[in-house]
Amino acid sequence: MAEVTAALVKDLREKSGAGMMDCKKALQETAGDMDAAIDWLRTKGLSKAAKKSDRAAAEGLVAGKVSGDGKTGVVIELNAETDFVAKNDTFQQAARDIAAVALGVDGGVDAIAAAKTAKGEVVSDLITNLIATIGENMRLRRAARLSVSQGAVALYLHNAQGEGVGRMGVLVAMEGAGDTAKLAEVGRKIAMHVAATAPLSLSPADLDPAVVEKEREIQTEIAVESGKPREIAEKMVEGRIRKWQEEVVLLKQPFVMNPDQTIEQLVADTAKDLGSPVAVKGFVRFALGEGVEKKVDDFAAEVAQLSSQS
Template structure:
C-alpha cells in the first residue's frame, strides 16, 4: 500500500474540502490515488448528506454575474458551515455556475434550485453532491435578479474570494437611454457606496421603506420624546422631524455619496443625466452580505481536534 503522508492528505483536503480524517480514510481505501479518493468521498458521502441538513450554514460566498448585454445582473448566496470550504475551488466553481444559471431563470432561489446547470445537472442535485463530497451542510439560501430595458446594471464585489465571488456584493440598475458605458461606471460607483457607507440603505426612497420598519422607528422616537418631558404636541412635532431626518439617512437617493460627501446620490444621478443628455433613474439596487440574518446556532466542526487527530498521518 502507498504511504499516506500528511502532504497527500493535505492535497486531497484542499482539492475536495472534506475533513482531514475523511481524506486520510479515502486515501487508505484507494492506495493513495487522489482522483479515486475524490470519487470515493463523493460516493460514501451521498448517504450522509441528508443528515447534515439541520446544521447551521452561515459561511460561504455571494456570487454575482452580469449578462453579456449589461442589462441584467444576479446575485446568489451559497452557504456552507465553515470559511475553509468557501475557499475550496469546487465550492467557488459551483457558486459561479449557480449565478450563471440564475441569469437565465426569472425566479427566486427555489426556481434556481430546480433549474439545470450547463452540464445538465439539476442545481439542487449538484448541491447534494457537493455536500456528499465535502462533508458540510450547504444551501442556496437566496438569489436576486435585476434588469433594465435601457441602461446598465453594475456590480461591485467587496472582499473578493475569487473570480465573481465575495463576502459582500451589490447590484445597482440605472435606467436611461444615454451612453451605457457611462451608466455602468456610475452604477458601479453607487454600488461601491452601498457596500461601503456606514449606514447601508434600507430602500431606494422613502416610499419604498418597509412600513413595519418605519413604525418601529416612530415608536422609538416617540418614546424618547415623551421621556424628555416635552408636552405631547411638541413631542409629536419632534418625532415627525426626527423621522424625516432618519429617512434621509437610510434611503439611498438622499444619502451623501461616499466619494463626494457634498453631493447626494440623487444629485449624482441628476449630474449623470446632464452628462449623458438623457434622463437617468435608479431602477433599484440589491445588497447581499454573507450570512446576514442567519442563526448560526452551535459552533461548527472542531478543526483543532482534526489537526490533533492528524498527528497519526505521517
C-alpha cells in the same frame, strides 16, 4: 420571562455599544427580549445601535454575474458550514455556475435549483454532489435578479474570495439612454456606496410602513423622555423622521465618495452629463449570512459539564 444571563447581557452590549449595567437593566425591563431591549436603550439615549450586529451568521459565498449586454445582473448566496469551504476551488466554481444559471431563470431559488448548468447538471444535484464531496451541509439560500430595458446593471463584490465571488454582493440597476459604459461606471460607484451604508430602501415611499412607525414611536419616546410635552414631542418627531430617512434611504444618503452630494444629486448630474433622463430602478445587497442564527459552541461549558459527569 427569559432569564437575564451574563451571556445575554454580553450579547446586548456587543450589539448596542451600551454599558454592561445599562444592558442588564434594559433586558430586565423588557423581559429578556433582545430587540425590545435595543429599542429601550435607544429611547433612553444609551445606544446608537438601530439594528443588530452585522457579523456573518453563516458561511459560504455570495456570487454575482452580469449578462453580456449588461442589462441583467444576478446575485446568489450559497451557504456552507465553515469559512474554509469558501476557499475551496470546487465550491467557488459551483457558486459561479449557479450564478450563471440564475441569469437565465426568471424565478426564485426553487426555479434555479431545478434548472441545469452549462454542463447539463441540475443545480440541486450539483449541490448534493458538493455535500458528498466536501463533507459539509450546504444550501442555495437566496437569489435576486435585476434587469433594465435600456441602461446597465452594475455588480460590486465586496471582500472578494475569487473571480465572481465574495462575502457581499450588490446589484444596482441604472435605467437610461446614452452611454451604457458611463451608466455602468456610476452604477458600480453606487453599488460600492450601498455595500458601505446598507440602505433600507431606494426612496422614502419604498420604506416599510411598519419600520417607519416603529422609528416614529422610538423618536417620540426619546422626545418625551427629554421632558417635552407629548404634543410638542410629536411635532419634533417629524423633523427627526426626515433626518432618519436621509440616513436609511439610498437616494437621500450623502454619497460616500463625495459627502457634499447625495445619491439623488449624483444621478441628476449623470443625467445632465449624458443629456437624457437617468434613474436608479432598484438595488439588491446580499451580505453573507445576514439574518441567519449561527450556533456558537461554548467549549468551556462543555468541558465543565463533562468534568461534572466524570
